[in-house]
Amino acid sequence: MSKKAERITPRSEDYSRWYLDVIRQGSLAEPAEVVKGCMVIKPHGYAIWEKIQRALDDMFKATGHQNAYFPMLIPESFIKKEAEHVEGFSPELAVVTHAGGKELDEPYVVRPTSETIIGHFFSRWIESYRDLPLLINQWANVMRWELRTRMFLRTGEFLWQEGHTAHSNHEEAKQEVIRMLNIYAKFAQEWMAMPVIRGLKTQSEKFAGALESYCIEAMMQDGKALQAGTSHDLGQNFGKAFDVKFQSKQGSTEYVWQTSWGVSTRLIGGLIMTHSDDNGLVLPPKLAPVQVALVPIFGKGADEGAVKEAGEKVAAGLREKGISVVFDTREYKPGFKYFEWEQKGVPIRLELGQRDLDKNQVMLKERIAQGKEPATLDGLADNILERLDKMQTGLLSAAQKRLDDNTVEVDSYDDFREIFSGAESKFVWAHWDGTMETEAKIKEETKATIRCIPLEGSKEAGRCMVTGAPSTQRVVFAKSY
RNA sequence: CGGGGCGUAGCGCAGUCUGGUUAGCGCACUUGACUGGGGGUCAAGGGGCCGAAGGUUCGAAUCCUUUCGCCCCGACCA
Numbered sequence: 001m002s003k004k005a006e007r008i009t010p011r012s013e014d015y016s017r018w019y020l021d022v023i024r025q026g027s028l029a030e031p032a033e034v035v036k037g038c039m040v041i042k043p044h045g046y047a048i049w050e051k052i053q054r055a056l057d058d059m060f061k062a063t064g065h066q067n068a069y070f071p072m073l074i075p076e077s078f079i080k081k082e083a084e085h086v087e088g089f090s091p092e093l094a095v096v097t098h099a100g101g102k103e104l105d106e107p108y109v110v111r112p113t114s115e116t117i118i119g120h121f122f123s124r125w126i127e128s129y130r131d132l133p134l135l136i137n138q139w140a141n142v143m144r145w146e147l148r149t150r151m152f153l154r155t156g157e158f159l160w161q162e163g164h165t166a167h168s169n170h171e172e173a174k175q176e177v178i179r180m181l182n183i184y185a186k187f188a189q190e191w192m193a194m195p196v197i198r199g200l201k202t203q204s205e206k207f208a209g210a211l212e213s214y215c216i217e218a219m220m221q222d223g224k225a226l227q228a229g230t231s232h233d234l235g236q237n238f239g240k241a242f243d244v245k246f247q248s249k250q251g252s253t254e255y256v257w258q259t260s261w262g263v264s265t266r267l268i269g270g271l272i273m274t275h276s277d278d279n280g281l282v283l284p285p286k287l288a289p290v291q292v293a294l295v296p297i298f299g300k301g302a303d304e305g306a307v308k309e310a311g312e313k314v315a316a317g318l319r320e321k322g323i324s325v326v327f328d329t330r331e332y333k334p335g336f337k338y339f340e341w342e343q344k345g346v347p348i349r350l351e352l353g354q355r356d357l358d359k360n361q362v363m364l365k366e367r368i369a370q371g372k373e374p375a376t377l378d379g380l381a382d383n384i385l386e387r388l389d390k391m392q393t394g395l396l397s398a399a400q401k402r403l404d405d406n407t408v409e410v411d412s413y414d415d416f417r418e419i420f421s422g423a424e425s426k427f428v429w430a431h432w433d434g435t436m437e438t439e440a441k442i443k444e445e446t447k448a449t450i451r452c453i454p455l456e457g458s459k460e461a462g463r464c465m466v467t468g469a470p471s472t473q474r475v476v477f478a479k480s481y
Numbered sequence: 482c483g484g485g486g487c488g489u490a491g492c493g494c495a496g497u498c499u500g501g502u503u504a505g506c507g508c509a510c511u512u513g514a515c516u517g518g519g520g521g522u523c524a525a526g527g528g529g530c531c532g533a534a535g536g537u538u539c540g541a542a543u544c545c546u547u548u549c550g551c552c553c554c555g556a557c558c559a
Contacts, residue, residue, distance in 0.1 A: 033551060147557055227559065264559050299517045335519040353518060
């Protein structure tokens with residue numbers, strides 16, 4: 001029995017345990033313990049977040065958004081200004097009541113999201129239609145005192161990006177909502193290799209204070225859904241609550257139309273649960289902080305200096321082509337390093353020893369391939385770039401296949417209940433009558449929720465599987481995280 | 482808040498039921514030698530307020546009371 005078998009729990013037995021093991025062994029994060037419900041993101045985990053940040057930030061900038069920063073503490077009265085918002089967030093607020101050695105006149109809440117304080121400043125920044133649209137993004141931490149937390153998926157404090165925009169008319173705001181939703185979907189597919197369903201949240205699942213919330217939903221390896229990103233049409237709700245007005249071309253005074261949209265460190269959880277296997281983390285090359293781990297082999301008959309020198313040269317050659325390489329010269333045995341890099345999800349491992357030097361080659365092992373093979377040093381970088389590219393698309397198609405294989409259309413509620421009777425989950429496309437009562441009944445009886453009213457797929461009409469009332473299109477049900 | 486686990490070395494745990502040498506094991510760590518192509522071997526070391534506070538006792542990791550915290554499963558949510 002190998003050590004790895006002792007350490008990693010097969011996902012079939014206990015998915016949750018497997019997930020935590022991958023995080024721990026991949027050295028991504030650990031529970032903060034001393035801070036309830038929070039986690040410490042370790043360097044390797046944070047490096048993945050930085051890759052995500054950079055990619056998204058480029059996309060935001062390319063669509064005309066600017067980064068800004070707003071305070072972490074929000075006057076309690078701000079939160080109370082929008083009725084639905086306060087109702088939705090009150091239960092999970094952390095509140096600062098004392099500072100400077102005395103009780104504060106008005107408590108501050110630690111931001112759970114920044115619509116309110118940004119609304120306050122928008123009202124000062126916006127005066128004319130010429131100031132619109134105002135397209136702002138903030139990279140920040142937020143805090144929500146959740147009842148139950150899970151590493152990366154739901155932590156007391158988490159890192160995210162929240163976009164906040166103001167527009168002169170509803171139509172333009174709606175376009176922004178969909179534009180950003182599409183950017184999220186594109187990022188999920190092209191960078192994370194994680195296919196998603198875009199859709200509209202039901203009224204009971206929407207953001208507190210929004211008119212409508214859109215989302216991208218991804219399927220994890222156990223068939224459960226993960227809400228991976230959201231984009232909200234806030235209408236004039238916050239505009240009215242914070243008096244964000246502008247003078248139109250015609251001279252009238254109007255409230256702005258706002259949007260907000262965000263993705264969080266939850267994406268890392270999604271990444272883990274989408275691709276990883278029983279050997280640990282698997283990262284899509286585009287988001288892997290280390291794309292190539294080069295392991296030198298020093299042994300009997302090896303000229304250590306020559307191997308080191310050759311290794312440096314190989315690493316430099318790859319870096320020149322934009323490949324991120326770690327030349328791992330630490331004083332550990334090669335086998336130890338192999339396992340470590342594998343658990344950290346490094347896409348490609350190279351081994352370089354005297355034998356290889358003699359043959360002008362390295363040994364190459366892909367993270368998800370079986371064996372290893374020799375690769376000549378001539379044109380190595382191009383070889384690797386091609387492989388990384390292939391791995392990226394390979395991961396996406398594997399995830400897409402899993403999504404397709406676990407997606408079904410269902411017309412009878414009996415069949416529906418059967419699917420969700422055990423611990424398993426699938427994406428079930430079924431007709432629903434559009435009422436909150438039916439939605440609640442289904443959730444109560446099966447634990448499955450409406451993930452979204454999908455934008456994709458056919459829009460054929462039908463009859464609700466529960467009540468038989470008419471339905472204009474199928475909606476997506478699943479158990480979720 | 483309900484249900485279930487658990488706090489003993491950096492990590493993972495045994496010991497607790499049935500109190501009794503100097504509190505133990507694996508991994509990790511340090512030093513040295515041999516090693517080195519899939520988690521090395523041998524030898525020698527370092528590291529503990531047994532979660533906290535009270536109590537019972539000649540004697541407490543162990544029994545009693547109180548308390549703090551963590552993890553997992555539900556209800557709430559990105």
